[in-house]
Amino acid sequence: MLATELFVKTDQPFQGCSQLLSLIPGVPGNYLRLQFYRLTLAACGEECCIEFGTRLNQRGIEIGKRVYIGTNCCIGLCRIEDDVMFGSNVDILSGKNQHHFDRLDIPMREQGGELEKIVIGEDSWLGNSAVVMANVGRKSIVAAGAVVVNDVAEFSIVGGNPAKLIKSRINP
Numbered sequence: 001m002l003a004t005e006l007f008v009k010t011d012q013p014f015q016g017c018s019q020l021l022s023l024i025p026g027v028p029g030n031y032l033r034l035q036f037y038r039l040t041l042a043a044c045g046e047e048c049c050i051e052f053g054t055r056l057n058q059r060g061i062e063i064g065k066r067v068y069i070g071t072n073c074c075i076g077l078c079r080i081e082d083d084v085m086f087g088s089n090v091d092i093l094s095g096k097n098q099h100h101f102d103r104l105d106i107p108m109r110e111q112g113g114e115l116e117k118i119v120i121g122e123d124s125w126l127g128n129s130a131v132v133m134a135n136v137g138r139k140s141i142v143a144a145g146a147v148v149v150n151d152v153a154e155f156s157i158v159g160g161n162p163a164k165l166i167k168s169r170i171n172p
Contacts, residue, residue, distance in 0.1 A: 011059055014040055018055045025052045037063065045082065058094065060117065070128070078118040087128035087144065092118055096133045096149065121154060139169060 017040075021033045030049055037044040037056065045065035050056075053072035061075060064082035069075070073086055076094035095116025101108045120126070121138030128144040135151045142148060143159030143166070152158050155169040 011057070014059050015055070015057055018057070022053050022055050051088075058115070064122065076118070077115045078120060080120045081122035081124075081138065083123045084120050085125045087126060087130070089129045090126050091131045092120070093131070093133040094118065141169070 017036060021029065021036055023029075024032055029052055033050045033054075034044070034048055037048075037050065040059055041056070041063065042060050043062040043064075045063055045067065047065055048063055048067045048069075050069045051071040051073075054069050054075065055073075056075045058077040060077050062079040064080055064084065066082055067080050067084050069086045070088040070090065072088055073090045073092075075092045076098075078092050078094070095114065095118060098113040098115060099108055100111040100113050103111060118132060119135045120132070121136055121140060123138060124136050124140045124142070126132065126136070126142045127146065130142045130144065130146045130148065132142065132148040134148050136142060136148065137152050137154030137156060139155050140152050141157045142152065142163065143157070145161070146159045146163040147161040148158065148163045150162070152163065153165075157166045157169060158164060159166050
């Protein structure tokens with residue numbers, strides 16, 4: 001069995017390996033994580049850095065070139081375009097509908113949900129502890145601690161909970 005075949009059947013082995021590799025510090029950890037994700041993700045570009053403590057939860061994740069993901073991030077289903085920077089403790093959820101909760105006669109964990117691939121546009125920056133569950137346009141900045149529940153237009157600076165436009169980067 002090829003190494004990549006092991007991770008095709010289910011995401012559980014993938015998630016376990018992601019968790020394990022997240023615990024290896026320094027240059028060796030960064031190197032091992034990058035090589036693992038190049039083998040298992042839908043796409044993983046060159047010159048990426050995925051720091052200590054960061055877990056990737058879905059094999060369908062796509063990572064562009066020159067992406068920096070800080071420490072202790074949790075990344076759901078998304079496409080991260082080129083030259084994106086994440087601070088520490090950033091959470092990318094797989095959309096707003098990961099868990100259904102409409103029926104009271106069935107436990108929420110058994111009601112299913114829908115995963116949506118979130119897009120983080122090129123040359124964007126997500127500050128520490130941002131929570132993102134909607135698309136972020138290219139060349140945008142998400143302030144530290146912001147909670148993104150609606151799509152962010154390109155060239156925007158947003159912050160707050162829920163994240164609101166602070167100003168545009170092209171019309172200051």
